[in-house]
Amino acid sequence: MRKVKVGVIGAGVISHIYLKNCTGMFRYILDVKAVADLVPELARKRADEFGIPHVYTVDELLADDEIEVVLNLTAPAAHAPLNLRALQAGKHVYTEKPFALTREDADEVLQLAEAKGLRVGCAPDTFLGAGVQTCIKLIDDGWIGTPYAANGTIIMGNASDGMHPNFRNFLKLGGDPVMDMCPYYLTALVAMLGPVRRVTGSAQQLRREITVTNPNSPAYGQTVAVEAPTNVSAVLDFHSGAIAGLQAAKESFGYSPRLEVFGTEGNLIVPDPNFFGGAVYIKFPNGETKEVPHSHPYAEEGRGMGLADMAHAIQSGRQNRASGRLARHIIDISLAIFEASETERHVHLQSTVERPKPLPLGLKHYALDL
Numbered sequence: 293m294r295k296v297k298v299g300v301i302g303a304g305v306i307s308h309i310y311l312k313n314c315t316g317m318f319r320y321i322l323d324v325k326a327v328a329d330l331v332p333e334l335a336r337k338r339a340d341e342f343g344i345p346h347v348y349t350v351d352e353l354l355a356d357d358e359i360e361v362v363l364n365l366t367a368p369a370a371h372a373p374l375n376l377r378a379l380q381a382g383k384h385v386y387t388e389k390p391f392a393l394t395r396e397d398a399d400e401v402l403q404l405a406e407a408k409g410l411r412v413g414c415a416p417d418t419f420l421g422a423g424v425q426t427c428i429k430l431i432d433d434g435w436i437g438t439p440y441a442a443n444g445t446i447i448m449g450n451a452s453d454g455m456h457p458n459f460r461n462f463l464k465l466g467g468d469p470v471m472d473m474c475p476y477y478l479t480a481l482v483a484m485l486g487p488v489r490r491v492t493g494s495a496q497q498l499r500r501e502i503t504v505t506n507p508n509s510p511a512y513g514q515t516v517a518v519e520a521p522t523n524v525s526a527v528l529d530f531h532s533g534a535i536a537g538l539q540a541a542k543e544s545f546g547y548s549p550r551l552e553v554f555g556t557e558g559n560l561i562v563p564d565p566n567f568f569g570g571a572v573y574i575k576f577p578n579g580e581t582k583e584v585p586h587s588h589p590y591a592e593e594g595r596g597m598g599l600a601d602m603a604h605a606i607q608s609g610r611q612n613r614a615s616g617r618l619a620r621h622i623i624d625i626s627l628a629i630f631e632a633s634e635t636e637r638h639v640h641l642q643s644t645v646e647r648p649k650p651l652p653l654g655l656k657h658y659a660l661d662l
C-alpha cells in the first residue's frame with residue numbers, strides 16, 4: 293500500500309504518542325517526513341526521538357510539495373488558522389480537537405477543502421477503538437433494544453497543578469471542559485446514536501482566577517485568569533429520539549469519566565471514550581450484568597488511527613471516519629451548550645451528520661480496511 297507523506301505541526305505533549313503510532317503501528321500507510329513547531333527545539337527533539345528526516349519552519353513545511361497531509365497538533369486557537377493555510381497550500385489536514393472555536397471558522401475550513409478537493413479529518417479518533425466500536429455493534433445488533441437515553445460525565449481537576457507546559461491554554465475557550473473533553477463523549481454518542489437535533493444546558497465559571505499550587509511547576513505560586521466556563525451540564529436531544537445528559541467540569545480533583553446508554557432491553561456501560569479500549573458491560577432486565585468481549589481490535593492507545601483511516605480514504609476514495617463534518621457537528625453542539633445557557637432556552641442545531649461507518653469485523657491488526 294502506498295504511504296501517505298505527513299508533515300506534523302506542533303511538537304508538544306500529545307505529539308509524542310502520535311509520532312510513536314505514526315512511525316510504529318501505522319507506518320504501513322503513513323510516512324512522517326517533517327516536524328515543525330514555533331519552538332524549533334521541540335520539533336528537533338521529536339524528530340530525533342522518532343527518526344523524522346526534516347525539522348522545518350511552518351512555512352517550509354507548507355512549501356514542501358511532497359507532503360500530502362498536515363497533522364495539526366498545535367494549541368486550540370491555532371487549529372483553524374493553520375488548517376486554512378495547509379489547505380491553501382494544497383494539503384489534506386488532520387487536526388487535533390477542537391476543530392475550531394467558532395462555527396464560521398469550522399465552515400471556512402470545510403468549504404475551502406471542498407473547493408480544493410482535499411480531505412479534512414479531526415480528533416478524537418478514540419471512537420474507532422475496540423471499546424466504542426464494540427458498543428456500536430451491540431446497539432446495532434439490538435442487544436439493548438431501543439436506546440432511549442444516555443448519560444455522560446467527565447469531572448476532572450482544573451489546571452492549578454501547572455505541570456502541562458502550556459497549562460494556561462486549559463483556562464481559555466478551547467481548553468475548557470466542553471471544547472477540550474466533551475468531544476470524546478459527544479463523538480462517541482453521535483457514533484452510537486446519530487446526530488443531535490437540539491441542545492440546552494447550563495454553563496458556569498466557578499472562579500475568575502487560579503493559583504498554581506504544585507511546587508514542581510515552573511509557574512508555582514503564579515495566579516492566572518480563568519477565561520472560560522469550567523462547570524457545564526447539558527441535555528441533548530438526538531434525531532433518533534434519544535435524550536442524553538452530559539456533565540463536564542474541570543473544577544474538582546481527580547478524573548471521573550462515565551458513559552452509559554440506556555435501552556428498552558438493557559443498559560450499556562461504555563468504557564471511557566477518552567481511550568481506545570476498556571471493558572464493556574451490559575446490564576440486563578433480569579438484574580444480571582455481563583462483560584462483553586470486544587468485537588473489534590485496537591484496544592491500545594491508538595491516537596493517529598483517524599489519520600491512518602484518512603490515509604486509507606484518500607487512496608480508496610471512501611469517506612474518512614473521523615471527519616471534518618463530524619467535528620463540525622461536535623463544535624455546533626458545544627457552542628449551542630454555551631448559547632443555551634446564556635439565552636436560557638433550547639438551541640436547535642444548524643448542522644447534522646451521518647453516523648460514521650463502523651469499522652468492519654475481521655480487520656487484520658493495524659489495517660483499517662479489509
Ligand SMILES: NC(=O)c1ccc[n+]([C@@H]2O[C@H](COP(=O)([O-])OP(=O)(O)OC[C@H]3O[C@@H](n4cnc5c(N)ncnc54)[C@H](O)[C@@H]3O)[C@@H](O)[C@H]2O)c1
Pocket residue numbers: 301302303304305306307328329330331334350365366367368370374388389390457458472
Ligand atoms: N496533552 C494531551 O494529553 C492531549 C490529549 C489529546 C488531545 N490534545 C490536544 O492536542 C493539542 C495539543 O495539545 P498538547 O498538550 O500537545 O499542547 P502543547 O502546548 O504541549 O503543544 C502544542 C504545540 O504547538 C505549538 N504551536 C502552537 N501554535 C503554533 C503555531 N501557530 N505554529 C506552530 N506551532 C505552534 C506550541 O509551540 C506547542 O509546542 C490541543 O488541541 C489538545 O487539545 C492534547
